[in-house]
Amino acid sequence: DGGITQSPKYLFRKEGQNVTLSCEQNLNHDAMYWYRQDPGQGLRLIYYSQIVNDFQKGDIAEGYSVSREKKESFPLTVTSAQKNPTAFYLCASSPNSYEQYFGPGTRLTVT
Amino acid sequence: GENVEQHPSTLSVQEGDSAVIKCTYSDSASNYFPWYKQELGKRPQLIIDIRSNVGEKKDQRIAVTLNKTAKHFSLHITETQPEDSAVYFCAARGYGNKLVFGAGTILRVKS
Numbered sequence: 001d002g003g004i005t006q007s008p009k010y011l012f013r014k015e016g017q018n019v020t021l022s023c024e025q026n027l028n029h030d031a032m033y034w035y036r037q038d039p040g041q042g043l044r045l046i047y048y049s050q051i052v053n054d055f056q057k058g059d060i061a062e063g064y065s066v067s068r069e070k071k072e073s074f075p076l077t078v079t080s081a082q083k084n085p086t087a088f089y090l091c092a093s094s095p096n097s098y099e100q101y102f103g104p105g106t107r108l109t110v111t
Numbered sequence: 112g113e114n115v116e117q118h119p120s121t122l123s124v125q126e127g128d129s130a131v132i133k134c135t136y137s138d139s140a141s142n143y144f145p146w147y148k149q150e151l152g153k154r155p156q157l158i159i160d161i162r163s164n165v166g167e168k169k170d171q172r173i174a175v176t177l178n179k180t181a182k183h184f185s186l187h188i189t190e191t192q193p194e195d196s197a198v199y200f201c202a203a204r205g206y207g208n209k210l211v212f213g214a215g216t217i218l219r220v221k222s
Contacts, residue, residue: 031208042117042200042212043155050208058209059112090154097208098143098162102154 003027004103006091011108013085021076021106023091029101031094032074036060036087037105043090049074050097078108085110113138113205117213124191126222134201134213135183143204144177144184148197149215155200159186191220 004025013019023032031050035043045058049068063082068074074093078085088107092100114137124130136144142163147155161168161175161184168175177184188195198217202210 033210040215042214044212045209048209056207098204099145099157099160100210101157104154 004091004093004101006089006103006106008106009104011106013108013110015110016080017110018080019078019085019108019110021078021089021091021108023074023076023103024072025093025103026072027093027095027101028071029093029095030071031097031100032068033092033094033100034058034064034066034074034076035090035092037090038087046076078110113141113203113209113211115201115203115211115213117201117216119216120214121217121219123219123221126191126193126220128191130186130188130191130195130218130220132186132199132201132216132218133183134185134203135181136203136205136211137182138203138205139179139182141203141205144175145202145204145210146173146175146186147200147202147212149200150197158199188218191218193220193222196220 007022033048034046047066049055065077090105091103094100117134145160148158149155172189174187198215201213
């Protein structure tokens with residue numbers, strides 16, 4: 001999992017602003033995922049991509065957007081339409097849609 | 112869709128004792144069941160997993176058992192140590208090759 005990076009580690013934004021979270025992997029994994037984690041809760045799937053130029057909505061996609069133009073990169077944009085964006089965001093990748101390996105996460109605070 | 116329930120939500124054990132965390136899932140077609148360990152502020156780490164064609168898997172002090180008929184699987188940690196203290200998440204791979212996570216178990220190992 002050392003091959004998955006997320007930046008920045010902490011991000012602060014004002015309400016009404018869009019913000020993009022970076023996720024990069026050099027593991028040559030086909031599948032990539034974005035999850036949201038709120039305090040004391042499990043991981044909820046936002047978007048996932050099993051191949052370049054293709055992605056699907058997860059369980060809580062409203063207010064988020066993604067792109068997958070390169071195999072290595074899967075950026076997540078948190079738009080102003082997301083009502084409660086403050087959370088810990090985790091990116092993961094998988095070589096085979098089974099084992100998922102997580103990046104270090106980005107803690108987003110919107111005030 | 113798949114639904115995963117995890118129990119207990121918190122578990123305190125004495126160092127050296129065993130710990131057991133249980134999960135149930137709803138989709139009988141689910142075929143992969145990983146367990147993740149997450150320390151405070153860190154990324155989830157895959158610690159053990161099991162596929163649906165296997166009933167039990169062991170790796171040193173940790174083991175996972177799967178009962179497909181009852182649709183439940185469990186994590187067993189023997190000879191617990193203080194460094195086992197963390198939040199543990201179970202997950203099940205269901206429709207669309209997506210992982211659905213349980214809500215997590217806070218394990219505290221008292222020395």
